Amino acid sequence: MFGYWDALYFVFVFIVGLILAYLLERWAKRSGMGTRETGPGAKMFISGEDPDRIIPGFEHLEGNYTGKNVMWGLTYALKGFFTALRNEHTGLLTDYVSYLVITTAFVMGVLLIWG
Template sequence: MFGYWDPLYFIIVFIIGLILAYLLNLWAKKSGMGTREVGEGTKIFISGEDPEKVIPGFEHLEGYYTGRNTMWGLVNGVKKFFATLKNDHTGLLPDYVSYLLMTTAFILVILLLRG
């Protein structure tokens, strides 16, 4: 079973996936809030971000989405981790090579001990 691949099954599953995606799209359009898709005043809305609003510090991204609101939970959840990494970030290549060598040595020691 694991070494056998039948293209017919793949095509059938692919077509079923397309049909399900189409039905999901129809359902989403029907149950949506009535957003206009064309015309004056149409604007993309993603997590409260307005692409026309200039965000301080992101002036170079005017008209683009920064993901600031979308990624808030991830960024807030790993803030301490990134602060620790930022403190250790020197920008010197020998430091990164030493980290790579230490990680490789650690993995090799684990492999040798565990067999």
């Protein structure tokens, strides 16, 4: 069985997974207390972000979740790394292709030496 892949098994397992997910969702709706889907108080928030409020610096994303509050710890901890990446970001395709070629050459060199 291991090392052998059959598309029919994959489709079968995928369909069984969809059926189980559907049954679980139906069970959760039936056994839960229910949620208000319309009316006042039914608005969704993610970490205190209001999708209807304009967030300074994110005016172009009005009505969307930015994830700013969710990822603040990661962005604060890696501020130096992100600043270095932002400084290297030129938007020129030739720069990115050269990075790809250099990285590929490095990996191939390592594989040839220690491979």
